Every structure is written in C-alpha cells, then in structure tokens.
Amino acid sequence: MTILDGKLVAAELEEQMGKEILSLKEKTGKVPGLTVIIVGEDPASQIYVRNKDRMAASLGVNSHIIRMSEDVGEAAIIAEINRLNNDDDVDAVLVQLPLPARYDTWKILDYLDPSKDVDRFHPANIGMISVNRTKIYPCTPFGILKILERYNINLSGKHAVVVGRSFIVGKPMAAMLTNLDATVTLCHSKTSNLGEIIRQGDVVVAAIGKPGFVTADMVKDGAILIDVGMNYLESEADVMALCEEDQIKKFRKRGYGITGDIHKDAFKKSSYYTPVPGGVGLTTVTMLMYNTIQLFKQRRGIS
Amino acid sequence: MTILDGKLVAAELEEQMGKEILSLKEKTGKVPGLTVIIVGEDPASQIYVRNKDRMAASLGVNSHIIRMSEDVGEAAIIAEINRLNNDDDVDAVLVQLPLPARYDTWKILDYLDPSKDVDRFHPANIGMISVNRTKIYPCTPFGILKILERYNINLSGKHAVVVGRSFIVGKPMAAMLTNLDATVTLCHSKTSNLGEIIRQGDVVVAAIGKPGFVTADMVKDGAILIDVGMNYLESEADVMALCEEDQIKKFRKRGYGITGDIHKDAFKKSSYYTPVPGGVGLTTVTMLMYNTIQLFKQRRGIS
Numbered sequence: 001m002t003i004l005d006g007k008l009v010a011a012e013l014e015e016q017m018g019k020e021i022l023s024l025k026e027k028t029g030k031v032p033g034l035t036v037i038i039v040g041e042d043p044a045s046q047i048y049v050r051n052k053d054r055m056a057a058s059l060g061v062n063s064h065i066i067r068m069s070e071d072v073g074e075a076a077i078i079a080e081i082n083r084l085n086n087d088d089d090v091d092a093v094l095v096q097l098p099l100p101a102r103y104d105t106w107k108i109l110d111y112l113d114p115s116k117d118v119d120r121f122h123p124a125n126i127g128m129i130s131v132n133r134t135k136i137y138p139c140t141p142f143g144i145l146k147i148l149e150r151y152n153i154n155l156s157g158k159h160a161v162v163v164g165r166s167f168i169v170g171k172p173m174a175a176m177l178t179n180l181d182a183t184v185t186l187c188h189s190k191t192s193n194l195g196e197i198i199r200q201g202d203v204v205v206a207a208i209g210k211p212g213f214v215t216a217d218m219v220k221d222g223a224i225l226i227d228v229g230m231n232y233l234e235s236e237a238d239v240m241a242l243c244e245e246d247q248i249k250k251f252r253k254r255g256y257g258i259t260g261d262i263h264k265d266a267f268k269k270s271s272y273y274t275p276v277p278g279g280v281g282l283t284t285v286t287m288l289m290y291n292t293i294q295l296f297k298q299r300r301g302i303s
Numbered sequence: 304m305t306i307l308d309g310k311l312v313a314a315e316l317e318e319q320m321g322k323e324i325l326s327l328k329e330k331t332g333k334v335p336g337l338t339v340i341i342v343g344e345d346p347a348s349q350i351y352v353r354n355k356d357r358m359a360a361s362l363g364v365n366s367h368i369i370r371m372s373e374d375v376g377e378a379a380i381i382a383e384i385n386r387l388n389n390d391d392d393v394d395a396v397l398v399q400l401p402l403p404a405r406y407d408t409w410k411i412l413d414y415l416d417p418s419k420d421v422d423r424f425h426p427a428n429i430g431m432i433s434v435n436r437t438k439i440y441p442c443t444p445f446g447i448l449k450i451l452e453r454y455n456i457n458l459s460g461k462h463a464v465v466v467g468r469s470f471i472v473g474k475p476m477a478a479m480l481t482n483l484d485a486t487v488t489l490c491h492s493k494t495s496n497l498g499e500i501i502r503q504g505d506v507v508v509a510a511i512g513k514p515g516f517v518t519a520d521m522v523k524d525g526a527i528l529i530d531v532g533m534n535y536l537e538s539e540a541d542v543m544a545l546c547e548e549d550q551i552k553k554f555r556k557r558g559y560g561i562t563g564d565i566h567k568d569a570f571k572k573s574s575y576y577t578p579v580p581g582g583v584g585l586t587t588v589t590m591l592m593y594n595t596i597q598l599f600k601q602r603r604g605i606s
Contacts, residue, residue: 106434106436122430123426123427123428123429123430123431123433123434123436124426124427124430125426125430126429126430126433126434127425127426127427127428127429127430127431127433128426128430130426130429130430130433130470130474130478131409131426131429131470131474133409133426156493157493157494157495158495159495159496159500165481167433167434171433171434171478171481174489175433175474178468178474178489178491181491181493182493183488183489183490183491183493183494183495183500184488184489185486185487185488185489186477186481186486186487186488186489187486188481188484188486190459190460190484190485190486191460191486192460192462192486193462197462197486
C-alpha cells in the first residue's frame, strides 16, 4: 500500500518547469503566456483562478486574468477569445468553467484556437486524444498520467475501470488509458453492476463526486486506486465515517473535512493509491502550467 | 437467436433515402453530392469505390470519382481536397483508405473541411462524437447503430464489449455506446484476459479481422453478437471448420468462403446476431449515403 504522492509529483514537475521556462527565455527572449477568462462571481471559480495565477507567477509564466461580469453577453466573450487567439504573446487561453448557466459553453469553447486551447476541450483536441495523435491532455487526467509515470506503473494489459464519463476527466482518461494499452471499462450513472465491474479493475479511476462511494468490498486486492473526488463534509457523522485521521482533526478546528470518492478502507486493500487531499488534486494546476509550456513550444516549433 | 438482418435494414434505409432525395430536390433544386478521391490501384479499394458510386447513382446522389495515380504526390491530393472544400455542389468528400503507404494519411485527412468529411475521421468530428455533440458517425459503427435501433435493442445499462480499437470501428463504436448509456469495455491486442471479458458482454462487437476468433465458450448465453469481420477463407479445412452451410456450398463453386470474427457456434448461444455475410457489411455503404444526405441538409440548414 504505497501512497502516490501528488504533492511530490507536482513539486518535481514545477522545479523542472521553472528551469525550462528560464531556458526558454534565454533561447527565445519570451516566456509562455497564459490568459484566463472568468465570467461571473462563482466563489469556487474565483479561488481556482487565483491559484492558477499564483502558480503561473511563481514559475515565471506570463499570466493574465480577464474578469467579465456575468451579464457581459456571448458576443463580448467571443470577441475577447478572438483577440487572444490573435495575440502572439498569448500561448494558452483558458475559459474558466462552469460558465454562468445562461451561456452555451460548447459554443463559446469552439471559438478557442485549438493550438491555444490549454484545457484541451476543443473538439479537434478531444479527437486528437482519441486517435493518439497528441501528447497534450486535459489537466486532471494528465496529472494522473504523470503520477503513474513517476511511480513506474506500466498500464499495458491491465484492466482499468474508469468511473464517471465527464469530458473533463472520465472520457479523456479512458481514451488515454486505451492508448497506453490498458483494457478500459468506462462506467457511469447508468452502469447496472458497478461493484462487480470495479472489482475487476487492476486500476480504478473514480471521478464521481460522491464521498466514499467506492467501498472496500468493491475493489480487488492489490488494485491501484486513483481518486479524483474532492468532497467537503460538514456533518460530524460523515466526517467520522469517511475521513482519515488528519481530516477528522481538521474538522474539529474548521468545521469541515475533505474526502474523495474512494472509501478509506478500500485504500487498505490497494497496492498504490492517491490520497484525498494530497493526490490528483495537487497536480491539476501544475499540468495547466505544463500544457502552457507545451503550447508555447509547439507554436514556436521548439521540440 | 434472431438474425439481425443487415440486408433488410439497408433496404429500408435506402427506400427512405430515395424518397428523401426526391423531396430535397423538389425543395432546393439540388441533390446531395458525394465525391470520392481514390489514389492508386489497390484492387479492393477500386471495388469499394465502384460500389459506392453505384449505390449513389441508384439513390439519385450526385456522385463523382476522382482517380489519381499512386505517385501523384501529396500536394496534388491536398489541392484536390481544397477544390472540393470550396465547391458548393459537393456536400461530402471521401478519401478512400488505405492511401498508398508513401502518404501521411492523417495529414491529408486533416485538410478535409469537417463539414464535408463524410467518413467522420477528421479530429474535430471524432471529438464531437466523443462528447455526444453530433448524430453523424463513421459508416460502420453507424450501420451497427441503425441495425440495433431497427430491432428495438435498448443499450442503456447493458455491458458492451468492443473488441478492436481502430479509429474506423472500435473507438467511435465505444464512444457511441457510452453515449447510449451502455457500460463499455474496449479490448484490443494487448488485452490479457479477453475470453473472461467478452463473456461479460450483454453486447459484443467484434472488429478484429481474425476468422472465428470469438468462440462459443467466450460468449454469455443470450448475448447480442455484432460481427464486423469479413474474412475470406481459401483452405477447405478452414471453410469446413468456420463457415456456415451456404458459404461451404459457395466455396465448392468459387474456391473461397466468407466468415466473420465470431465463430458460428457462438451465434447459437446469442439472443440476436449479425451474420457474415448479410449483417453489418451490408449497411456500411448505405450509411455513407445517409451521411451524404445529412451533410447536405446540415450545410443548407434543412432539419
């Protein structure tokens, strides 16, 4: 039962990236540029965007945030995207999701220049992942890939069970695992025999959003467990039942505890697992910076 | 054990399409236009292209074949694609695959205008399938979908096992089945426990290219078996072991027999199955015409 330490993986990548950005600056006179568009006042999104900006600053990425009011209108958002598509100093553009409900998210994302689409949600980029023609992936599954690589976990021939079919995690993760020669089963809310299927997983990726959903009886001994969930619990009973010791202590201080989609007792049966917090979540913003650097190099033909 | 009759499904669709094309002609003064580019002299491809042209003609699709010599060069192929992209009378463009080995297939396909890409192999179209934003699919998995629909087979909650991860069949099929609420396992040459996994399939789609590969012991009683294989056997022993009675008779006359990837004894355990020949193969060219009509309507804003 080895912990897959997301903090360690992120720190190592960030150190490499800091050096790489310096070296790119020496070579080209430029640093990678990331611009984030945020529409509206969603508090969680505001925090995410601030975290992205902070990490960019700490690595030397040229980072900008464009804040638009909730009622700015589709045309204004699209005009801003077009402006960024045509700005040579901008390598990477991100539209913070979710957009306010009044907007057609796909319609807006389609305006991103695929070569600046740092989240990789443009259909052309999704397609390139499916057919294994790119090595740049959406940040969350890319972070998982980097964690697995760091711990030398070979996926060829393994049965990977991915639970959750979002375009942000589950679908790209399934495609990436298939291209790494895993046999992949993609499960979701309509899957009838979820326990039976998860129990076959040599690797299980849980991206469900339900605290402790994957219980110990649902996993096979020695499985590799990847927990994408990040659930905030405020009831003491839930925290006691689902959280690890350190989160129980934190609950006593701050009134909430954090847990993932995989129950702590399931981790005990695993060969490797990503804890929550401390696992996948810590690599996501790191991979955003990683993608920004890749897009910078790709646009300038630097290998 | 009900036969899923590809010939019947194709005939019904063709009848509908013939009527629809007449009605579109009345409404718009135009008929859907399909142009196929074929490079080189591959005999099988020549036959496929001729069959496509014949069906187009029989339905009233405005069909053209552009034949280019094997050594015509990449620039000439791309120039032809660009010309067709800009020709308003052309709704659908198909580059017959495989291209001769000297060409970079993906590079050439990327030049297709996604809105005229009738095979749906452009990355933007592959991505749209993955995230369930289109109802136009690559012809072979689309034919399978139409067969399943015709026989009122509901996929929600079923475990579908797709064997083969090509971009032509396996990958789009897996994405389509996921979007139809099936739980999908995508298997391939690196899958270690194929029998065990196929045996779980409520639906099995075999696109492997190995005669009789899926044997009776590998399928569950009552499974729905979809056979995408089309294997030509010339040895009498193989024909006797693998072919149905009618193909054994044909072998005696013409020296070869046809069989799929699923063994005839496996079909006996099924609830429904697509025979080979007479199943999936017969719907592929039909769906090419279907897609041509959809692209015609999409470009002209006709619902």
